[in-house]
Amino acid sequence: MRRKLLVPAVTAAALLLAVPASAATPTPGAPSAGDPYYPTYGDGGYRVTHYDLRLKYQPATDRLEGTATLLATATQDLSSFDLDLALTVDQVLVNGHPAKFAVAGVQKLAVTPDAPLAKGSRATIVVRYSGVPSTVSTYGFDAWQRTPDGAVIADEPEAAWWWFPSNDHPSDKATFDVSVLVPDGTQAISNGALTSQSSKLGWTRWNWRQDQPQATYLATLAIGKFDLSTTTSAGGVPVLTAYSTSLGANADSARASVERTGELVDWLSTYFGPYPFATAGGYVPDVPTHYAVETQTRPFYSPAQFANGANPSVVVHELAHQWYGDSVSLERWSDIWLNEGFATYAQWLWSEYQDEGTTQQLADWVYTSHPAGDAFWDVKPGDPGAADQFDGAVYDRGALAIQVLRDTIGDRDFFALLKAWPAEHRYGNGTIAQFQALAERISGKKLGGLFHTWLYTSGRPALPATAAARVATAPVQPLSWAQIKAAQRH
Template structure:
């Protein structure tokens, strides 16, 4: 329905004359970045995205990708222009149903000038159309889009969105997603969340796959896996979809090992929910690529993606535990600044130690003692990398993972199990679907424990050299009711 806006005579005169009540600055361009410590030009200033609607057609034989992405956003300031993070060849941009001009700056900045300035607080609709060969596009010095023998993988961290949809590309601006992909019949197109269309014929020889992520999601966590997969669908007792997919290029033995690990996803999530609080999303599963087609595993929201080579030696439950723990630590609660990446990786690594403890394969204390005293000798350069500020070039250095996990074990030894697990649950619940910082984690740990923990975190996160580590033979209780009690008390206090 078309709504007519009725203006008073004074309001009409103000619009005609360009007069507004109170002195206001003229609209200005939005910032080309959010000012991240490591990636200052990632993300953009001046607006907040609420939803991405991504519609694509992909031609595996040529790697040609055509698409239209509709972005629903709200300006946070009056804007004469704004930036999108995007590297593909753009054919048109419309803003609020009017053609907009656009120009490229650098390798991933698309500067958009709308026909009319955007007004702070007012919703806006941005429609971008594009057509390119993503594997031929270089940005930030490389190509994140992985072309495979039968399709492609759009999976990466911290950069991947640039190669398949325009975005405000920083974890501090989460949004919901609809992803719809037209591919040749017999080819799967798998993404995050729940399926809304599953191989639905649309053209002769072409099927559409559509996915919806209803919970807020960071841009780098949106993924696309196109190719020949064996795909399985199931659901939890509550009706939550469980979708797993395995590349047909896995050898039979590796494929069996992969299934032996990934098919335990729901079991592992339910165990983690007992430690960290309710699972934050409405779908779950995993995707395994062909061997060495990706080169890593990534915690893509609701459905982690694993390189098939990870299962070449057999099952790899620890890796599955790691990526699923990220659903709480990294996905639901995201970093406010990439400098704090240990909040993702240290927590997921420590979850592996807790799983080992639960499975009777070695307690977290035993693993901490081994990592601290054997795996990384005191004179190893490992101890010179600071997990709380590793530097952009060492974002995924082993110290971020292992010393980050040791930091958490040192905290556990300092405050005891009851407070430690209460901190983890409160962290996941208090910052659910948002972003947070190391300083906030330290403050929460001090609030729940009642201890001054500044020295502990400074030593483990920000001081070169190997700290001393006291380890005790702790085991995780099977029924963590007391953790839930403390967490509930913390949440109740924050509501008042």
């Protein structure tokens, strides 16, 4: 996952002629979803329930043509609204009628329907658009990656702008149908289940369906020449994996890792409860990046993750996100600990299962590796700020906080909590405050001091006397440490 620098953009609301607000007068939607880390992302005036994306892509030129149909519901009397998109728009229809639209800021499309939308009313929004995504650079970065035979889009905290219009914030989740037309001999991979494919006149259409709610940044698209494999886990979960045919030296180590997806889904289910989606899998394209992303049901892995051999630990990390981050998504980006802390702790559990270091040994190693005064302790996992959202401390200090929580409430309540959170918030969103409340309900203990100290306070927390004596013996680096850290490469 890549760290992004936040650069404020002109919002659509500032460029629209606002209608005077009154109880009876529709007004523009809020200029964003209200996330303080990313104040220009999303729109507060509607919710999307479904995206239908019909695309055509030519690898030779990187040209993408698309028609996106969004099914939405107005959350207020709405005179206009924003979509997040950085490609060229040719037409917008709202409920079958042409709508006015204008570029408004770096990734904003301001849409004004020919008639206002009443609060609670449903709207069908059709956007026809096109462009060359690799030429789009917003806020100084490009999430669309060209490959030798196509392209890949998988990034965090944003990726949708480069290939479809959306309400781009994880608090607004929707189901997806993705249909992609590509030249014969080329594959198109997306989230969920492959429902059909057909060829005609030199082109092949690939149809994918994600029938459980999905955050926009978790939608992925990979186009190129892949070796596809389908299996079923012992627990009955269908698994689809894919590897670029041009991976070269890292191909075997990638397969030796990602082909364990079914096994690892079943293993993680013993800690987190039933796998939340109808399919699982992963793909490894031929890209020069070093990160992995938990794109829903089909995680993205850079081949560099496997440059030093097989690494099932990074697969554990991205699969753990299917519960912690995908099924239960962030309410706001400051709650990133609920994603990265628990995905990292899943790696710690795997390390213990593999006899390569217990969770306690890993916690002690993290604590002793960063003495008091180390900048590591300046990052607060419960609210790290946009610039440090994917800092190593969010992962490592975040997992350390989970071990402290486990030590405090005991294994019985802790492992009950690991299953209760994804069960109670399944397919929805959650906050750290809600997680703390659930932990207190299950354990019967007040945990405000623990959460404040380990998640929201700068500086190295003091350990209880018994723990301090244990770490005084200078813990040895666990065997699993290198593979665990590989999942944090940006």
